[in-house]
Amino acid sequence: MRILIADDDPVVREVVRRYLERDGLEVVEAADGATALARLEAADIDLAILDLMMPPPDGIALCRGIRAGDRADIPIIMLTARGEEDDRVTGLRVGADDYVTKPFSPRELALRVASVLRRTWAAAPSGEPVLRGGPIELRSAARTVHVAGTAVELTAREFDLLAFLLANQQRVFSRTELLERVWGWNFGDQSTVTVHIKRLRAKLGAASRIDTVWGRGYAWGRSRDEGRDDAR
Incomplete structure (x- = not known):
């Protein structure tokens, strides 16, 4: 390396x-x-x-x-x-x-x-070669993401975060848990997660299903009536 x-x-x-x-x-x-x-x-x-x-x-x-x-x-x-x-x-x-x-x-x-x-x-957290969420297809071995067939460029950490959320759809994770599970940190500034979530939403556009569950954290594909804060 x-x-x-x-x-x-x-x-x-x-x-x-x-x-x-x-x-x-x-x-x-x-x-x-x-x-x-x-x-x-x-x-x-x-x-x-x-x-x-x-x-x-x-x-x-x-x-x-x-x-x-x-x-x-x-x-x-x-x-x-x-x-x-x-x-x-x-x-x-x-x-x-x-x-x-x-x-x-x-x-x-x-x-x-x-x-x-x-x-x-590393491979995606689920161990599966392909993860999907709506029109999104993530290939862990090639480390590629496509939305409706169009390639989307993600940073290494954005890719890891998306892979983790797709592998754990519907589950809610706090920013502290995401720092531990995706970043491998047991300490750190939680705004790191906030910024990466915002960047992912922007790159995925209308295909994004990253929801903010008030008072709890983030999840992929939770019910919309639980709330979403696009500024976060």
Whole structure:
């Protein structure tokens, strides 16, 4: 597995590189967005770690460009020195699969990387090769999603979330439960789930059956009269 770490701080790159290499991963470094883009185009990158505030293009712009390009499925973890919720949510909205706020534990970041990679290559939770929900068809082995025959590009985490919901239709899961079952976290910001749900609804359009069950959480295909909050 080859990991890109893009950060203008050489100390951060060095520490992260050492921890990831201990886990048997190959690491490619970049000190700015332009170099990171060149690395992404030149090498087969399995996951990118992007600093939000690195020299241009910054992490947000680079993430947005990746999601609009040929390698839109690359898992992305965003690094930010800012603690404000708006910055974290912005990263998630443009397509980041995860984020870590500086200062951070290199071991924690390495564990996040392992979690994202493991779930990216895992089969759908049901173990079935194909999951369906109305006009939606999800193929776990190929990691593809089609709506009425038209391909829909999802990030790694969006795919995992959709697969989990389709494999557990009608069941209600709280944001805490989704963090544990889909992200593999027993801690974390629950707004991560909120943003991914909103992104999934937008990409699936009218085919989405992700419902908000008030006071409980989210479910695929629950009764509409139980309520849905499109802003969540």
